[in-house]
Amino acid sequence: MRSAVSRKLSIPPTNWQCAFGGSAWQWEPRLGKWYLHMHDVSQPDLDWANPEVREALVDVVRFWRNRGVAGFRFDVVNLISKPEVFEDAPGGNGRRVVADGPHVHEYLRELVERAGIGDMLTVGEMASTTLEDCVRYTAPASRELNMVFNFHHLKVDYRGGNKWELMDPDIARLREVFQTWGEGMQAGGGWNALFWNNHDQPRAISRFGGRGGAGYEGSSWEKVGKMLGICTHFMQGTPYIYQGEEIGMTNPGYASIEDYRDVESKNYYRIMLDEGKSPAEALRIVGERSRDDGRTPMQWSADEHAGFTTGEPWIGVAPNYERVNVAAEEGAPESMLEFYRELVWLRKELSVVSEGSVRFYDAGARAGRVIAYERELSGEAADAARAAGEPVRAVVLCSFDAEPCEAVLRSPDGAAVELAGLERVLGNYHDAPAVGAAGSVELRPFEAVVLVQR
Numbered sequence: 388m389r390s391a392v393s394r395k396l397s398i399p400p401t402n403w404q405c406a407f408g409g410s411a412w413q414w415e416p417r418l419g420k421w422y423l424h425m426h427d428v429s430q431p432d433l434d435w436a437n438p439e440v441r442e443a444l445v446d447v448v449r450f451w452r453n454r455g456v457a458g459f460r461f462d463v464v465n466l467i468s469k470p471e472v473f474e475d476a477p478g479g480n481g482r483r484v485v486a487d488g489p490h491v492h493e494y495l496r497e498l499v500e501r502a503g504i505g506d507m508l509t510v511g512e513m514a515s516t517t518l519e520d521c522v523r524y525t526a527p528a529s530r531e532l533n534m535v536f537n538f539h540h541l542k543v544d545y546r547g548g549n550k551w552e553l554m555d556p557d558i559a560r561l562r563e564v565f566q567t568w569g570e571g572m573q574a575g576g577g578w579n580a581l582f583w584n585n586h587d588q589p590r591a592i593s594r595f596g597g598r599g600g601a602g603y604e605g606s607s608w609e610k611v612g613k614m615l616g617i618c619t620h621f622m623q624g625t626p627y628i629y630q631g632e633e634i635g636m637t638n639p640g641y642a643s644i645e646d647y648r649d650v651e652s653k654n655y656y657r658i659m660l661d662e663g664k665s666p667a668e669a670l671r672i673v674g675e676r677s678r679d680d681g682r683t684p685m686q687w688s689a690d691e692h693a694g695f696t697t698g699e700p701w702i703g704v705a706p707n708y709e710r711v712n713v714a715a716e717e718g719a720p721e722s723m724l725e726f727y728r729e730l731v732w733l734r735k736e737l738s739v740v741s742e743g744s745v746r747f748y749d750a751g752a753r754a755g756r757v758i759a760y761e762r763e764l765s766g767e768a769a770d771a772a773r774a775a776g777e778p779v780r781a782v783v784l785c786s787f788d789a790e791p792c793e794a795v796l797r798s799p800d801g802a803a804v805e806l807a808g809l810e811r812v813l814g815n816y817h818d819a820p821a822v823g824a825a826g827s828v829e830l831r832p833f834e835a836v837v838l839v840q841r
Contacts, residue, residue: 401473403481406514408654411481425466425481427650435467435494448502458508461532465513465520467494486515492523495531505530510580512536518568522575534578534625540564541588550676551655556595558787559755566747569622569760573745579624583615584632589680591615593638595787596833607789607833608635612723613815614835618758618785620730621837623745630685633727634716638680639705644670648702652677688714726815733813738771739764739778739839748804751795756788757830759796761804778839782809784820786830796826809838 399412400421405428412421413428423432433440448459468488476484499505511524511532521535543560546552572579583591596611612635620626641647644656644666652673659669674680679702686708688694693708705711716722734740743762750757762781764772769779782804786792796804803826811819814836821829 401481402475402479403484404479406482407651408658423469425485426463432466432469434469436469436490441494441497445498445501448498448504452502452504452507456507458510459504461509461511463514464495464511464532465491465516465524467491480515482515486513487517487520491520492529492531495524496529499531508533510534510536514538518571518575521568522572522577525572525577526575528576534580536580536582536585537568539568541583544594551659551672553672553675556787557755558758561787562747562750562754562758565622565758565760569624569745570747573623579622580627581619581622581624582627582629583619584629584681585627586629586681587678589676589678590636590638591632592635593675593680597789608637609721609723610815610833613726614785614787614833616727616730617783617813617815617835617837620734621740621762621781621783622760623743623762626734628727628731629681631681631683633724634686634713635711635723636683636686637705637707637711638674638677639683639703640674641679641703644673646703647673647677647679649677649679649682652679686712688712729813733837737778737781737812737839738768739781742768743781746799749797749799751797753786753788753792753794753830756786756792757794758785758787759783759794759804773841776841778810778812778841780840781812782806782838782840783835784828784830784838785835786833788830789832791829791831793823794828794830796828806838809840811836812839813837 396419399410401412403411403425405411405424406426411423411425413424415422424430425432433444435441451459465487466482466485468491469485470488474484499509509532513521513524513535516535516537521537523529524532524535540561542548543558543564544554544556546554568579592608592612592615595615596607644653647653656669656673659672660666683702684693684695684700684704686693686695686704689709689712692700693704693712694714695704713724716724719725739762743764745760745762748759748761750759760783762783764779772779784794786794796806798804806822806826806828814834816831816834816836819838820831820834820836823829
């Protein structure tokens with residue numbers, strides 16, 4: 388709680404905005420003070436500087452540990468340490484002021500140690516964070532977290548950094564983010580959580596397969612979904628599969644703002660109307676950006692409500708559930724579901740994927756549409772892989788282009804990447820792409836392929 392010392396009591400202590408729109412401060416008349424909520428008004432930020440608060444949170448974690456949970460995901464945990472002095476933030480973006488605060492690493496170490504969860508899986512969601520801090524959060528010597536979610540790769544379609552201003556995904560920027568975080572975490576001994584989808588994001592298959600993308604997209608839908616799976620599952624880190632991703636669920640494309648439940652979406656719909664946007668334009672933007680895009684019921688079958696419930700679900704199912712569902716894909720050799728099962732199996736089977744180093748390639752003139760990288764084993768790990776008949780090197784190529792394109796691959800030192808003679812182990816087409824001389828390769832629309840050297 389903060390008293391407004393230097394301002395009138397009717398004015399919030401700072402200009403910080405909450406993540407869902409509007410002021411991050413709420414007046415509490417009984418106490419005559421303001422309380423901070425960086426997210427919803429029903430979610431007050433706790434005062435981690437208070438030892439009694441930290442002790443209570445240790446008790447919460449211990450309770451669930453003793454109940455037998457396997458691990459913990461800590462929501463926006465890098466916002467727990469606030470600055471000593473609260474000041475206005477440029478543009479009202481308070482998260483940049485409170486993210487990765489002065490005592491955050493101290494508080495996390497204390498929580499993990501005192502709650503006795505150092506040997507359990509721990510992952511932290513990080514808002515407006517930095518690579519340097521995330522190395523510290525996850526390096527084993529820090530004794531804080533096993534891995535982190537960062538969201539920089541999911542802001543590549545924010546025009547001017549604004550989630551509610553649409554633009555096509557900037558794939559060159561996406562590649563840059565993946566390289567910076569992949570190679571940077573590797574160099575610092577940190578560890579990434581790899582993901583496209585979660586409960587706060589629109590569906591990646593709609594996002595990167597053509598703006599909007601609500602509904603069933605035919606062959607491009609399948610190619611995009613499999614390409615996205617390959618792209619992250621072979622990177623260094625731990626991949627996460629969000630419910631429905633493995634069958635290719637899409638944004639629902641609701642017809643009315645009344646169909647949405649998400650408080651952020653409803654708030655920003657009103658804000659966009661106040662700014663002069665038409666209801667149709669505001670609804671289109673919400674349809675591409677809403678957190679509800681990832682919160683529709685799991686599509687189990689073609690039955691009513693996608694087989695999720697015989698009652699009335701809290702939100703409508705996506706309209707393509709009769710074609711995109713688990714029952715339709717179970718056992719179908721070319722289905723998204725069976726493809727994802729192969730992804731999981733290969734990651735467990737190939738030590739070059741679980742243990743190899745990572746480095747990213749330049750793709751020449753197509754660098755703005757193609758992401759290419761390699762995983763490689765060295766030393767004793769490579770010797771052991773060879774002895775077991777396993778690959779020692781894997782090259783991963785992913786095209787985000789809806790048209791055929793030629794990529795010319797160069798390693799960081801400028802040398803051509805030799806692809807001839809490599810073996811295809813997985814792809815979203817039935818055969819390997821055409822490989823030319825001097826690192827050139829012809830990629831088909833939304834093609835992804837994994838080539839290995841044994």
